[in-house]
Amino acid sequence: MNILIxxxxxxIGSHLTKFHLSKNDDVTVxxxxxxxxxMNIPPANNLKIIEADITNYNFSNLPTFDIVYDLASPASPxxxxxxxxxxxxxxxxxxxxxxxFFVKSNSGTFVFSSTSxxxxxxxEHPQKETYFGNVNSVGLRSCYDESKRFAExxxxxxxxxxxxxxxxxxxxxxxxxxxxxxxxxxVSNLVNQAIDNQPLTIYGNGKQTRSLCYVSDMVEGLYxxxxxxxxxxxxxxxGNPNEKTILEIADxxxxxxxxxxxxVFKEIGADDPKRRxxxxxxxxxxxxxxxxxxxxxxxxxxxxxFSKI
Ligand code: UDP
Numbered sequence: 001m002n003i004l005i006x007x008x009x010x011x012i013g014s015h016l017t018k019f020h021l022s023k024n025d026d027v028t029v030x031x032x033x034x035x036x037x038x039m040n041i042p043p044a045n046n047l048k049i050i051e052a053d054i055t056n057y058n059f060s061n062l063p064t065f066d067i068v069y070d071l072a073s074p075a076s077p078x079x080x081x082x083x084x085x086x087x088x089x090x091x092x093x094x095x096x097x098x099x100x101f102f103v104k105s106n107s108g109t110f111v112f113s114s115t116s117x118x119x120x121x122x123x124e125h126p127q128k129e130t131y132f133g134n135v136n137s138v139g140l141r142s143c144y145d146e147s148k149r150f151a152e153x154x155x156x157x158x159x160x161x162x163x164x165x166x167x168x169x170x171x172x173x174x175x176x177x178x179x180x181x182x183x184x185x186x187v188s189n190l191v192n193q194a195i196d197n198q199p200l201t202i203y204g205n206g207k208q209t210r211s212l213c214y215v216s217d218m219v220e221g222l223y224x225x226x227x228x229x230x231x232x233x234x235x236x237x238x239g240n241p242n243e244k245t246i247l248e249i250a251d252x253x254x255x256x257x258x259x260x261x262x263x264v265f266k267e268i269g270a271d272d273p274k275r276r277x278x279x280x281x282x283x284x285x286x287x288x289x290x291x292x293x294x295x296x297x298x299x300x301x302x303x304x305x306f307s308k309i
Contacts (some may be wrong), residue, residue: 001020001023001025001026001066001067002025002026002028002063002064002065002066003020003026003027003028003065003066003067003108004027004028004062004065004067004068004069004073005017005020005027005028005029005030005031005069005071006029006030006054006068006069006070006071006094006098007031007034007036007042007043007070007071007072007113007146008028008029008030008031008041008049008069008071008267008283009029009031009033009037009038009041009042009049010031010035010036010071010072010075011036011037011040011116011174011176011179011180011183011215012042012045012071012113012171012174012215012218012219012222013029013031013036013069013071013085013118014036014037014041014178015048015176015178015215015216015218016069016071016150016219016221016222016223017041017047018027018041019219019223021044021046021047021249024046025046025159026046026048026183027047027048028048028049028050028062028065029041029048029049029050030050030052030054030057030072031049031052031072031129032051032052032054033051034074034083034086034275035052035074035075035076035079035083035180035183037180040100040178044184044200045294046199049182049223053090053094054070054072054095054097054098055089055090055094055097056093056097056218057097057107058096059092059097059100059101059115060101062101062105063105064106064107064108065080065105065108065190066104066107066108066109067107067108067110067111067226068098068102068107068109068110068111069074069110069111069113069226069291070095070098070110070112070113071113071149071184072089072090072094072098073091073094073113073144073148074087074090074181075091075115075144075260076183076184076185077141077142077144077184077185077269078183078184078185079142079183080141080143081141083138084143085143086146087147088141088143088146090145090147091147092147092148092150092151093123094254095112095151095154095155096154099154099155099158101128102158102164103158103162104215106162108165109165109167109168109223109226109232110155110164110165110166110167110168111166111168111225111226112151112152112155112166112167112168112169113169113171113222114148114151114168114169114170114171114235114238115144115148115170115171115172116170116171116172116173116239116276116278117135117141117145118133118145118148118149118152119131119133119134119172119174119273119276120133120134120135120136120137120141120145120271121134121135121136121220121271121272121273121274122273122275122276125162125236125265125275125277126133126241126243126277126278126279127276127277127278127279128237128275128279128281129170129235129236129237129248129279130280133145133149133188133255135149136247136270139270139271140269140270140271141269141271145245150169152235153169153244156233159232159233164232165232166232166233167225167226167232167234167236168234168235169221169222169225169234169236170235170236170237170238170239170277170278171218171238171239171278172213172237172240172277173186173210173211173212173213173239174212174213174214174218175188175212175213175214175215175217175298175299175302176214176215176216176298176301176302176305177301177302177304177305178215178305179302181306181309183201185196186210186246187212187226187247187249187253187299187302188251188306189201190249191253191257191299191302191303191306192306193261194253194254194257194259194303195257195259195292195303195306195307196262197259197260197261198252198261199261199262199263200250200253200261200262200263200264201263201264201266202246202247202250202263202264202265202266203265203266203267203268203269203272204265204267204268204272205265206245206246206247206250206263206265207245207246207247207269207274208245208246208272208273208274208275209243209244209246209274209275209276209277210243210244210246210247210249210276211240211241211242211243211246211276211277211278212240212242212295212298213238213239213240213241213291214240214291214293214297214298215298216293217240217291217292217293218238218239221238221283221287221289221291222238222286222287224283224287224289225238225287228286228287231286234282234286236282236286236287237278237279237280237282237283238278238280238283238289239278239280239291240278240281240291240295240301241277241278241280242291242295243275243276243277244295247263250263252295252296252299253299253303256296256299256300256303
């Protein structure tokens with residue numbers, strides 16, 4: 001198969017790239033390396049890397065693809081401050097460019113990486129795909145939340161107008177090797193602090209919850225979403241429903257590392273969701289997919305990765 005992955009050098013993108021390369025697919029990556037890293041994907045004969053930004057790239061020279069995955073957006077809350085305009089443009093202008101290319105090139109299936117942030121600080125728990133969300137349209141997270149919501153609207157407008165095969169993944173918190181050490185997310189922060197015996201930073205009282213999905217499970221979920229027949233126009237949560245408080249996650253990491261780190265409480269960012277857990281009934285039913293990697297197992301692999309770099 002011929003695969004295009006925008007953001008294919010990022011955290012999830014690079015795992016997806018390597019997954020398709022290992023299946024002997026031909027993979028083209030477009031990445032501007034604003035958060036991705038070329039080192040995440042070693043060279044291969046069946047890999048082509050284009051350093052470009054999808055907001056202004058001329059796609060006309062590219063061939064037809066069997067699958068187009070769009071994972072081009074920065075996605076860490078730290079990026080919401082520094083890269084807010086880039087995020088807004090990527091999920092609007094960038095996605096329009098990519099969808100226009102997808103239609104014109106008569107490519108096969110389009111998978112868009114949306115997010116659990118669509119649900120904002122959710123009033124429904126766990127979050128089903130039918131929940132409309134509770135998002136502050138002018139808050140610090142809005143560049144990401146609202147641009148992904150706009151992107152979902154775009155996806156559905158193209159689907160309705162051009163009758164093309166598109167699918168939307170709502171990706172929940174994902175972790176694993178090749179996360180950026182300093183991207184500010186909870187797993188990369190706490191694991192690196194624990195390894196260095198530095199205080200573990202907990203924002204707020206640590207009672208907010210997240211449900212962490214190991215990256216290989218995420219990649220298999222995205223692949224199933226792309227490959228399952230006759231599900232054009234579907235929106236599916238991909239994540240692990242094993243919900244934990246941030247304090248519990250800190251505790252597990254501390255034990256697994258064998259760290260002497262203390263816990264320090266810091267100010268929490270505005271609109272930080274209090275609870276987050278995917279309802280994955282739809283993914284189980286439609287994709288026959290569910291996560292397999294237990295939290296401790298995935299964290300050990302992540303700790304091992306960060307200990308070596
Ligand atoms: N968090 C924390 N300490 C950190 C980094 C994050 O307590 O060093 C909290 C953060 O406030 C949030 C949760 O962990 O409630 C997950 O944060 P992350 O940035 O990983 O992603 P989010 O789910 O907010 O997009």
